[in-house]
Amino acid sequence: MLEDQYIRKIIHVDMDAFYASVEQLDNPELVGKPLAVGGSEKRGVVAAASYEARKYGVRSAMSGMAAKRNCPELIFVPPRFDRYRQVSQEIREIFLEYTDMVEPLSLDEAYLDVTENKKGNPSATKIAEEIRQRIKERTGLNASAGISVNKFVAKIASDINKPNGQKTISPEEVVPFLETLDVKKFFGVGKVTRQKMYRLGIYTGKDLKERPLEMLVKHFGKSGNHYYNVVRGIHKSEVKSFRKQKSLAAEHTFSENISSEIFMMERLEEIAKEVEGRLIRRKLAGKTVTLKIRYSDFTIQTRSKTVSEFIDSKQMILYVVKELLYQEKMKDSVRLLGISISNLNNENLQKEDVPKEIIEVQLKLEF
Structure with missing residues (x-):
């Protein structure tokens, strides 16, 4: 049984294939057909x-050509982010x-803390059912949900009965449930850490739980404390109704590869103007400029520089970007360029100073 201080009623709501579902909703001819948004x-x-x-292995971040190879009948539609918002x-x-207490993660998912709620309903499971039904009635779209004692377990639970389902993991079920999971499912365990755990004989939550704290700290540093706690159902991260933005960016994928730095600067000027507009609208500025380059072989390179003063103008952004662009020679032709600004001046922003809409950087595609 979990300690009472860690028991809350958290719901993770995740829309099912959100962008594609919106497109199928707005165009009934697309219903039941393999569909890709973008590319x-x-x-x-x-x-x-x-x-x-997805039955054919088509997934987000896959190239359009690879997706078409997997599914010859695939239908491509351009994204409409205004509609999704x-x-x-x-x-x-x-x-x-x-x-x-709502913490959006993106346009299509969010955490809700319903330990105390406006409906006075003690059942988080019933609340999740109501919310999913309300979403269906109002938007025509399906949502899935996970319900448990903390954000980590709720997020895992929301995947169990997808699509259009939900799963509740009660306090007494949390630890036995976590013991059955592959360690790759645990928050903070990426590819490198997963392989390291496998080499140490740690394959499941049960294996992880059996390892002493000292051993985990020795091999994983400070993260060892996190792994020790999370496998015991202890995850103290609260649902935050305000999330401070850490960066702001824009990027363009080109219809044809670019090999000339002169042409790249022309495109980067357009991207910098877009970034400038977003910074000004949100009353933000930043000190770190990052240039993102995706080459024709799909490898990605980033180059960053931090300046002494906060900047938010296209001219200053381009000044730094030009330096980064010519920092070293391009290894190949380029299919995507992006600019991001981080180290923002929002350390002291209060909740009411932040726009209500979700601030999300979306991939801007050309066709």
């Missing part, structure tokens, strides 16, 4: 895939009818 059979990257397309806002309004 094309010649260029670009898939931003989202319908469940019909509109639907996302409708969904968030439903969340706020139940609790003000």
Whole structure:
């Protein structure tokens, strides 16, 4: 049994194939067909895939060409992020009818703390059912949900009965459930850490739970404390209704590869203007500029520089970006360029100073 101080009622709501589902909702001719949002059979990257397309191995971040090879019948549609944001806002309004403790992770998923809620309903399971039904009635879309004592377990639970389902993991079920998981499912365990754990004979949550704290700290440093706690169902991260933005960016994928730095600077000027507009609208500035380069072989390179003063103008951004661009020779032709600004001046922002809409950087694709 978990310690009472860690027991809360957390719901993780995750929309099912959100972008693709919106497209199928707005165009009934696409219903039941394999669909990719973004990309094309010649260029670009898939931003989202319908469940019909996922059966063929089509997934987000896959090149359009690879997706078409996997699924010859695949239909490509351009993304409409304004429409996705509109639907996302409708969904968030439903969340706020139940609790003000809503932490959006993206346009299509969020955490809700319903330990104390506006409906006075003691059952988080019932609340999740109501919310999913309300979303369906208002938007026509399906959502899945996970319900448990903390954010970590709730997020894992939301995947169990996808699509259009939910799963509750009660306090007494948390530790036995975590013991059955592959360690790759645990928050903070990436590919490198997973392989290291496997080499140490740690394959499941049960294996992880059997290792003493001293051993985990020895091999994984400070993260060892996290692994020791999380496998015991202890995850203290609270649902935060305000998330401080850490960076802001824009990026463009080109219809044809670019090999000339002069042409790249022309495109980077457009991207810098877009970044400038976003910074100004949100009253932000930053000190660290990062240039992202994706080459024709899909390898990605980033180059960053931190300046002494906060900047938010296109001219200053381009000044730093130009230096980064010519920092070293390009190894190949380029299919995508992006600019991000981090180390932002929002350390002292209060909740009311932050725009209500989700601040999300979306991949801007050309066709």
